[in-house]
Amino acid sequence: MSARGFAQAEYEARLTRAQALMSKAGLGGLLLTTEPEIRYFTGFLTRFWESPSRPWFLIVPAAGDPVAVIPSIGAALMGRTWITDIRTWPAPRPGDDGVSLLAATLDEVAEGPVGIPSGPETHLRMPQADFARLRAKTARFLRDDAGITARLRAVKSGAEIDRIAHACRIAARAFARVPEIAAPGMPLSQVFRRFQMLLLEEGADWVPYLAGGAGPLGYADVISPADDRPLARGDVLMLDTGALWDGYFCDYDRNFAMGTPDPRVLSAHDRLLGAAQAGLEAAQPGARACDVHAAMARICGADEGAGRLGHGLGMQLTEGLSLTAADRTVLEPGMVITLEPGVETGGGNILVHEENVVIRQGGAQILSPWADTLARLA
Amino acid sequence: MSARGFAQAEYEARLTRAQALMSKAGLGGLLLTTEPEIRYFTGFLTRFWESPSRPWFLIVPAAGDPVAVIPSIGAALMGRTWITDIRTWPAPRPGDDGVSLLAATLDEVAEGPVGIPSGPETHLRMPQADFARLRAKTARFLRDDAGITARLRAVKSGAEIDRIAHACRIAARAFARVPEIAAPGMPLSQVFRRFQMLLLEEGADWVPYLAGGAGPLGYADVISPADDRPLARGDVLMLDTGALWDGYFCDYDRNFAMGTPDPRVLSAHDRLLGAAQAGLEAAQPGARACDVHAAMARICGADEGAGRLGHGLGMQLTEGLSLTAADRTVLEPGMVITLEPGVETGGGNILVHEENVVIRQGGAQILSPWADTLARLA
Structure with missing residues (x-):
């Protein structure tokens, strides 16, 4: 590409x-x-x-x-x-x-x-x-x-899907290099800057979106910009990016444990992975957006704050259908969506996880390399 | 800051x-x-x-x-x-x-x-x-x-102007490092990526805008994204950035000659510097936007394609007044504007130059470090 x-x-x-x-x-x-x-x-x-x-x-x-x-x-x-x-x-x-x-x-x-x-x-x-x-x-x-x-x-053409997949691969290489830029003591704002640099270095044309958060039990929301507070041992750090290549977005996130995570974080992350897997399996052509939502919500619970557990993706960071209980859009081959479950961990904190898939005739195909465990840093 | x-x-x-x-x-x-x-x-x-x-x-x-x-x-x-x-x-x-x-x-x-x-x-x-x-x-x-x-x-408050000035200083440090990232043979798209990385490394929160171009006589327009064509000896490279710090923009550009520039580029750049200087001197409280435009247009000509020779700047890359012949907005202390003359160099090419200033009681104060010559690379 x-x-x-x-x-x-x-x-x-x-x-x-x-x-x-x-x-x-x-x-x-x-x-x-x-x-x-x-x-x-x-x-x-x-x-x-x-x-x-x-x-x-x-x-x-x-x-x-x-x-x-x-x-x-x-x-x-x-x-x-x-x-x-x-x-x-x-x-x-x-x-x-x-x-x-x-x-x-x-x-x-x-x-x-x-x-x-x-x-x-x-x-x-x-x-x-x-x-x-x-x-x-x-x-x-x-x-x-x-x-x-x-x-x-x-519904995306093959050429459009190729571009989204390319953006996903760029982000995957950048996520793999997060150990180079995140460590206890480093301000979150600096991690955000360095992560954007990694995305660019790995081939993103530009980085229209980056959000995230860090704390012992996750983060209060997923839309705040970074502040200058340093990362601490025991924090879980989340980075969620929309990077662009030739006008098309990826939109997925990864969580990183700074040392040994709180057991509630570990169990929450396991539920997120399970919910994403359930979403992947439910995202068949002919299924409705609300069906995929239901499959994920059964495992992670429908988080009121986040409002939805995924959405369409393409020329915009979010576009088209919403994985909510109310959205009856029927999935068709060529639709690209995010699976974005969230769970509460306690004290007003949440943990989220996000993957990108394209609907194909036989079922959903993964575009973001699937996460199978909580990454550990430091 | x-x-x-x-x-x-x-x-x-x-x-x-x-x-x-x-x-x-x-x-x-x-x-x-x-x-x-x-x-x-x-x-x-x-x-x-x-x-x-x-x-x-x-x-x-x-x-x-x-x-x-x-x-x-x-x-x-x-x-x-x-x-x-x-x-x-x-x-x-x-x-x-x-x-x-x-x-x-x-x-x-x-x-x-x-x-x-x-x-x-x-x-x-x-x-x-x-x-x-x-x-x-x-x-x-x-x-x-x-x-x-x-x-x-x-009209910006002191705290707002401080932020714009801070963003301008970040860009100045990045522009000073362009020799690290631009050389003949390097694709323009790669230079754009690397320049965004420099802006981030020097402290930008994110980089909502980057445009530019390169060629022996300048560039056909100032809004195109970068393509993968390599820079060539004799090109003049222009980078125009809107970098953000705490929600406030800088918006200025710099030109860089790759080796010895065409004499038409040199003379065009001299006219641009002269026009920016004339704009600086005209940008007094009480003057109108069209007066500043006239002072610059006398030297560089009013370029039809670019449409205007500067604009307001702040929470958005461009906002407020336009330096055009028709805009009669009266300059007030606290307004932050760009001075952005452009000249034609031949063959449908243009050269542009941009600085950022704040209107003060005694006259305009420079926010972007003023360029006094065409930088040379390679």
């Missing part, structure tokens, strides 16, 4: 599937504004989304190729994708930040109502004031996209 | 200023949904925003303290901020992902219309379908925030 980018056929296939669904939903086009949505149909990959200053738009018409309506600063990069119809304006231009151009282009290329991703996990990446202006300017009716964009992205 | 977080008085002062502006604007509260907006009033700092699965809400009422309406997974971390009124629901729960709880809380704590950031650079971080449900459920009229949130964030 070293060649970056997809063949044009990959994008053409995505477009064909989108247009079939749009036809069924009675949509004349899709209007996309966020990084993963626009990248899904174009391959436009840049870290420039970190800047909120400029809006970006992609129109996927019911017939014909997508049309990019973007700030001129992005024209060169978009010109290197398969998109040929690229219309630009000199953003930022607060008086009319692409709104007139977008409205005119929508009216030209979308023959019918225009769908905007509006369901769970979506947002509209443009100022609300500009959205009101757009609605006033375009002749097209703007409505929800009937979940089309999310549905397409939920 | 090593202690993280702000004193509670910092947040109280922000709240007091917000409430004074809300009173003038006739607002009963603000509804905030994005990372920087919520962090500005709470100190809630996490990389978990990388996950799109859960919405987060903060209500800043016209009187009284802010109220957090958030997924239960964030309760522990929010509980460590100064916020005491924290209301949670077990997200993700697509049927009612906090909407009822948010509507009830708005009706309880906001006495009058509720302002939502709606102007340039803003977006509403919640699904549009949920926003429609919220409007139907709440008794409060939802409108724009009259620009209050953006206006408050534009």
Whole structure:
């Protein structure tokens, strides 16, 4: 896995599937504004989304190729994708930040109502004031996209799975080197920095996500940034990463015992491994997300704080289905998910464990090298 | 600079200023949904925003303290901020992902219309379908925030400026070590990885942004990710970083000549340094953003592709004013901006240069160590 980018056929296939669904939903086009949505149909990959200053738009018409309506600063990069119809304006231009151009282009290329991703996990990446202006300017009716964009992205192609697997292997090599960077006395913030360096050294393009925690009985939550408190003998250290390669994420964690762990940590970790194994076995095509959740929750208990025991994974750290009791999404081959059980250890602490798998015809296939024991350091 | 977080008085002062502006604007509260907006009033700092699965809400009422309406997974971390009124629901729960709880809380704590950031650079971080449900459920009229949130964030406190300066010093140490990681024959993607590692090693918490490019006459744009092409003797390499410390960004770049640069590169770089100097001198309190732009454009020309020659900087890589011909924002002490001239070198290539400064009573003060020459490598 070293060649970056997809063949044009990959994008053409995505477009064909989108247009079939749009036809069924009675949509004349899709209007996309966020990084993963626009990248899904174009391959436009840049870290420039970190800047909120400029809006970006992609129109996927019911017939014909997508049309990019973007700030001129992005024209060169978009010109290197398969998109040929690229219309630009000199953003930022607060008086009319692409709104007139977008409205005119929508009216030209979308023959019918225009769908905007509006369901769970979506947002509209443009100022609300500009959205009101757009609605006033375009002749097209703007409505929800009937979940089309999310549905397409939920099932990954072979090329997408290869990238996630590559990101998982990078993280595996970095996790194997944690003994080089973590020891009693070292501040957690320093461990976080060094772990990101390991991920980069092992081949990650960048590291959009790292969380973790450390303590004798685990950690109070799994979303806090690191503080400068030093690791202590007897702590269990957890590192949970989302590292990126060619625009695709891994998302899994590992726990490390600093010396001899508390017996409650050992037994909690065993339950986590058992729950992950149960999730792996339950994650068959045709099973529902809630079935996988139930298989894991039977062993680890459904942790209220963490809310869910896994989720979809791909161009975003989390996307698509949730392994909760309420999610009835049916697993299909090509879906990539995380198995992320959590257990309480006492005193308000939890221990979590996470693996990544892809749903295949015969059952789930492991992407993150499966952990079979609690690693010991120091 | 090593202690993280702000004193509670910092947040109280922000709240007091917000409430004074809300009173003038006739607002009963603000509804905030994005990372920087919520962090500005709470100190809630996490990389978990990388996950799109859960919405987060903060209500800043016209009187009284802010109220957090958030997924239960964030309760522990929010509980460590100064916020005491924290209301949670077990997200993700697509049927009612906090909407009822948010509507009830708005009706309880906001006495009058509720302002939502709606102007340039803003977006509403919640699904549009949920926003429609919220409007139907709440008794409060939802409108724009009259620009209050953006206006408050534009002028930085001393503690904020200290953090940006700290991030700038981290990047300066990393830039000084570029000779360790860049040489002819090395793939640009590898240089990008290694530079991120240097930033981390020198103290960055994480590296949300890195862009750059390399070629004999510069680069085609400044937003592309690195490819695997090796650096060549005669190239000029540019690295532009947004590194973060305690939630605040630096954003500046450096150019490095691999051996002897093309004379056009040398002369372009001289013009860039001259333009940055002119920008520094023009960036006086009372001057307008367009005045600083004009001072720089006189020397470097206004580059259409880049669109602007600098911008505000702080909790986001870019925020607030733009150094364009159209932006009449008046500079005030405490504003932190970038000076980012660009020039064309030929063949569709450009060279850019960027520095960070803070506006002070007597004039602009340099935060990024000022470059006075084109660095040479190899």
